[in-house]
Amino acid sequence: MKDTQVNISSEFSIIKKYLSGIGASYLKINGIDLSIGDDCAVLATKSKLLISTDTSVAGVHFLKSMPAESIAYRSVATALSDIAAMGGNPVAFNLSLVMPSFESSWMAGFRKGLQKISREFHFPLIGGDLVKGPLQISVTVLGKPEKNILLRSNANPGDILCLSDPLGSGFIGFKEYKRIGVLNKTTKPYLFPAAQISYGKIISRFASSAIDISDGIIQDLSHLVTRSGVGCNLDLDKVPLVNQKYAKQCLEFGDDYQLLYTVPQKKLSSLQARLNSFNKKCHTIGIMGGKKLVINSKIESIKNWDHFQ
Structure with a gap:
């Protein structure tokens, strides 16, 4: 036209x-x-x-x-x-x-x-x-x-907390785009974020609960913990990041749209094998249990994103 x-x-x-x-x-x-x-x-x-x-x-x-x-x-x-x-x-x-x-x-x-x-x-x-x-x-x-619908509310004590891919691509891409204003390998994850559709379908056969990371890992994990009614021990230092220099910002910024999910321990090895066959990874970063979200980290005061603050 x-x-x-x-x-x-x-x-x-x-x-x-x-x-x-x-x-x-x-x-x-x-x-x-x-x-x-x-x-x-x-x-x-x-x-x-x-x-x-x-x-x-x-x-x-x-x-x-x-x-x-x-x-x-x-x-x-x-x-x-x-x-x-x-x-x-x-x-x-x-x-x-x-x-x-x-x-x-x-x-x-x-x-x-x-x-x-x-x-x-x-x-x-x-x-x-x-x-x-x-x-x-x-x-x-x-x-x-798919056969199973992944909810935020189905995590159980003893489930392993997992992450699809490293965090921080959104923040680093945003920072770089503000600096140079062009599309390149670094800015693409911010300008054209990837929805993890294929990854979600793979884990749906194994995971007990899931949520996407849009507002930062602590904020979104808090939603999963609240909905499931079970606490979590999160080892924040095990969370893979795209740039350690900006670790705090990568964890807080959100806009990564990676999947955060829980898997029963007995299903973890089968899930990892399935993901490996698709050349994908499963990063284990914590375990569900207790009544509260407990964060183990060298980084202090990780903030949550809130649209009204």
């Missing part, structure tokens, strides 16, 4: 040109009977659905200076991470976009980012909304669970 200036009041023209047809080839295989174009999408499903919503606000969840492509991709990926944490398969997503003004080049980049993540995980955009206002994106993702 040729880019032409479209008035921001022409909502349906913008949707038709930039937000329609994304992932259309996946509609039938994912059980979508009706997509964009009506008041609602229609899904034909006989199984349970996983549903999660995530909102990204400019200046809070992403930098305004970021390319529109990465803003779009990142907004969907952070929501999709919740499907990964429950061991699910992506089915479709809805997107509501609030933007202050219309720019055809920005919107073309935004569409490119949506297409990129749609192709990567084989799931279509099936609806949403478009309004004028301060830049923010809300994404609702739908998924189907």
